[in-house]
Amino acid sequence: MNYISKNIKHLRSLKKLSQEGIAEELNVTRSRIGSYEENRSAPTIEFLIAFSDYFKIPIDILLRNDLTKAKDFSFIELNNQRVLFPITVDDANENLIEVVPVKASAGYLAGYDDPEYIEQLQKIKLPFLPTGKHRAFPIKGDSMLPMKDGSFVIGRFIEDRSEIKSGRTYVLVTLNDGMVYKRVYNEIDLNNTLVLKSDNKIYNEYSVPINEVLEIWEFTCSINTQEYTQEELKISSILGMFNELGIELEALKKATN
Numbered sequence: 001m002n003y004i005s006k007n008i009k010h011l012r013s014l015k016k017l018s019q020e021g022i023a024e025e026l027n028v029t030r031s032r033i034g035s036y037e038e039n040r041s042a043p044t045i046e047f048l049i050a051f052s053d054y055f056k057i058p059i060d061i062l063l064r065n066d067l068t069k070a071k072d073f074s075f076i077e078l079n080n081q082r083v084l085f086p087i088t089v090d091d092a093n094e095n096l097i098e099v100v101p102v103k104a105s106a107g108y109l110a111g112y113d114d115p116e117y118i119e120q121l122q123k124i125k126l127p128f129l130p131t132g133k134h135r136a137f138p139i140k141g142d143s144m145l146p147m148k149d150g151s152f153v154i155g156r157f158i159e160d161r162s163e164i165k166s167g168r169t170y171v172l173v174t175l176n177d178g179m180v181y182k183r184v185y186n187e188i189d190l191n192n193t194l195v196l197k198s199d200n201k202i203y204n205e206y207s208v209p210i211n212e213v214l215e216i217w218e219f220t221c222s223i224n225t226q227e228y229t230q231e232e233l234k235i236s237s238i239l240g241m242f243n244e245l246g247i248e249l250e251a252l253k254k255a256t257n
Contacts, residue, residue, distance in 0.1 A: 003066045004048075005039040010068045011055055012037075026050045096123040097154065099136040100179075109178050109214075126154065129220060133157040137171045137179060137217070143198035144169070144181055150225045153181055155217025161188060161210060163218075172196070173215040174208055184216075 012022045012033075019033040028047065035041045043051070052059045061067075098121040100108050110117075124136070139151045147153070155171045158164060166185040172194075173179050182196035188210050197205040 002063055003068075004043060004063055005037055007062050007065075007067045008033070008043070008051065009037040011057075015055075025054060096125055097129070097134040097136055098123055099152070100138060102138040102140075102150070109173060126221075129154065130156070134220060135217060136223070137181065139181055139222075143200050143203045144183075145200045147181070147199075147222060148224060148226055152223040152225070153217075154220045154222065156220050158216045158218050161213075161216070164188070164194065164216065169219040171217040171219075172208070172213055175212040175214060177208070 012019070015022070017025070019030045019037070023030045023033045026047070027050075032041075032047070036043050036047070048059050048062070052062060057067075098118060100121060126134070134154055134156050136152045136154050139147050139149065139153055141149055153169075153171055158170070164170070164184060164186045168184065169181065170184045171179065171181050172184070180196065183199060185195040185197065187193050187195055187207070192210050193207040194210060194213065195205055195207050
């Protein structure tokens, strides 16, 4: 199905542009915009190229995807093109978020920028989330205790890398390490890298060049799929105290040097 007429109108509305306004931006007449939006005529190739460049959305996406599912203009930008509409809603206008299942997590690296792959992911509704684009990612291993293996982290998409705040946790999709959940320290201004640390201190920290980070999602909340035992909660509390003690000792060491 060709969605171009409704997409032209919707994207223009998201930009808060009149038909005259978008016509002026693209150097065409207002009547042409009206004709395209009302599906009375098909846009020319030249117009589609200009429209695609202006909104940074590939022509294929404009033609084959219903972008009216997006209710704001915070499209995810990848490789200088906005290819995924972020916020989908149900019939009651409630936000939906995609869930990356455990079995599909290995394929996420190949499909993260493929709208058809994202479209087929199962969706859930969490009405308490703040504004922004969110996605749910599965957690594997024990590097981020007390987060248990099999839990899900809900992350808010970070488009502007300057928003990355040191010491907070993020899900990162990286070129060489795949999908990871770590505590991140922003050293972009220093050497164009992010330092990734595990809360479980048996794992070593490591650095990732910012140009190898394909996506980054800031922790919003988590969903545990298994109940904690009393023993696990005790161990978690002890680990937390040791971690805090380590931070205090590190700060003291720096202060005395």
